[in-house]
Amino acid sequence: MPSSITSKPLGKNGPLVPRLGLGAMVLSGIYSTPGSDAERLKFLDEAYEKGETFWDTADEYGDSEDLLGKWFAANPSKRNDIFLATKFAIRKAPADSGTKGLQVDSSPEYCKQAIAKSLGRLGLPYVDLYYVHRVDKKTPIEKTMQAMVELKNEGKIKHIGLSECSADTIRRAHAVHAVTAVQLEYSPFCLAIEEPDIAVLKTCRELGIAVVAYSPLGNGLLTGTLRKQADWSKAGDLRGHLPWLQEDVFEHNLGVVDRIGEMAAKKGVSSAQLSLAWVLAQGDDVFAIPGTRNIHRLEENLASLDVQLSAEEEKAVRDLAQDIKGGRVQDLTGYAFAGTPALDSA
Numbered sequence: 001m002p003s004s005i006t007s008k009p010l011g012k013n014g015p016l017v018p019r020l021g022l023g024a025m026v027l028s029g030i031y032s033t034p035g036s037d038a039e040r041l042k043f044l045d046e047a048y049e050k051g052e053t054f055w056d057t058a059d060e061y062g063d064s065e066d067l068l069g070k071w072f073a074a075n076p077s078k079r080n081d082i083f084l085a086t087k088f089a090i091r092k093a094p095a096d097s098g099t100k101g102l103q104v105d106s107s108p109e110y111c112k113q114a115i116a117k118s119l120g121r122l123g124l125p126y127v128d129l130y131y132v133h134r135v136d137k138k139t140p141i142e143k144t145m146q147a148m149v150e151l152k153n154e155g156k157i158k159h160i161g162l163s164e165c166s167a168d169t170i171r172r173a174h175a176v177h178a179v180t181a182v183q184l185e186y187s188p189f190c191l192a193i194e195e196p197d198i199a200v201l202k203t204c205r206e207l208g209i210a211v212v213a214y215s216p217l218g219n220g221l222l223t224g225t226l227r228k229q230a231d232w233s234k235a236g237d238l239r240g241h242l243p244w245l246q247e248d249v250f251e252h253n254l255g256v257v258d259r260i261g262e263m264a265a266k267k268g269v270s271s272a273q274l275s276l277a278w279v280l281a282q283g284d285d286v287f288a289i290p291g292t293r294n295i296h297r298l299e300e301n302l303a304s305l306d307v308q309l310s311a312e313e314e315k316a317v318r319d320l321a322q323d324i325k326g327g328r329v330q331d332l333t334g335y336a337f338a339g340t341p342a343l344d345s346a
Contacts, residue, residue, distance in 0.1 A: 005051040006305050008284050010083075011180045012208025014159070015128070017083045019280055020305055021054030022047055022298070023214065023291030028062030035293060037070065044071045046295050048078060050302060056183075056212070056289045058087035058133055059114055060102070065121035073123050085181075085212075086122070087133035087163060088114035104136040104335060108147035115156055131161035131183055134335045140343040141169045145176035152177075161212075164330060166339040167203040174207050186213035186286070187222060188260070188278050188321035189244070190328060198337055205285065216279045216288040217272055218244065219329075221253065224261045224271040243326030256323050263316060269307050272300055277307035278317045 007016040027040050034040065044067075057064040065086060072079055089106040091114070115130065130151065132144055148160045159180035162173055173179050182204050184193050193201040193211070204211050219239055220226055226245070239245060244253050257271065264274035272290075279288045290301050309317070330336040 011210040014180050018054045019287050021289040022052050023289040024057040024064045025061045026291035027293050028064040054083045056085045059118050060090045069121050069123040083128045085129035087131040089133040104134045106136045106144045107139045111147040129159045129161050130157040131163045135165050135338050135340050141173045141340040142343045145173050149177045166337045167199045179209050181210040181212050183212040185215050187216045187218050189218040189324045211286045213288045222275040249325040273304040276304035281309045281314050
């Protein structure tokens with residue numbers, strides 16, 4: 001365990017939060033059948049006791065908000081200790097839409113509907129950080145931001161965030177109101193945010209916006225625990241869609257993971273710890289939110305805060321990881337680094 005959980009400002013002049021947060025998606029069965037409420041609430045109790053107080057969820061993560069609502073109801077005095085982030089914009093298609101499954105809706109109207117439902121499930125008057133989970137590519141970001149500003153003025157949210165959107169969208173949003181954080185996929189396997197033609201990392205740094213790295217362990221691949229198809233073919237596990245895990249590339253990618261594991265072993269740490277330390281080494285403005293439902297994995301993750309990488313080690317991990325094959329799963333959705341139309345075109 002680390003001697004203390006390192007906290008940094010979330011964005012320029014932002015609140016102090018732990019650099020390693022807790023992604024709550026996994027608690028709700030995205031990778032497996034969810035545990036009982038008793039088991040999951042006990043896990044949250046232990047996470048809190050260990051100082052893990054930056055919690056990240058979303059309205060589309062199964063029963064995650066309901067579960068957290070039960071925890072807050074049982075622990076009302078601890079609410080102010082938790083920096084709680086949730087998200088909106090990914091929703092079930094309305095019954096009269098003529099489509100099935102999920103759709104993206106970042107309209108001002110849905111934003112206000114969604115926060116009301118999230119606060120109801122959470123049993124709270126406000127959340128600390130509210131993200132636009134995805135932009136729908138048809139609502140100008142200025143309109144979405146204005147709705148978010150209204151929610152902030154009403155005391156329902158404290159900080160505004162974006163996720164998986166273009167650099168231009170970030171700039172236009174920030175011109176309406178300060179954006180505190182942008183959540184993006186970032187790991188040794190996924191460096192897309194650094195690419196000059198995408199430029200979201202550069203843009204966030206220019207504007208003083210924190211980067212919150214989701215999937216910092218490559219959906220579990222960087223833990224070294226995914227060794228065969230049976231490891232991700234359990235009921236409810238969505239990782240079968242990941243390009244990195246497809247049959248034609250998996251054996252190759254497993255070799256990459258093993259080489260990173262060998263480097264970690266020489267350093268006396270786990271593959272997960274080396275990978276998380278790599279993400280955090282990218283700058284004090286980068287935070288990570290690995291998800292887990294196991295307390296021993298949480299302890300392992302938190303211990304990565306004490307792992308220091310030299311410039312040579314950082315480069316070595318980066319170079320090894322770039323041999324990975326298979327693209328981002330987000331590229332399959334059509335919403336990777338999505339933009340929005342200009343305000344005057346709406």
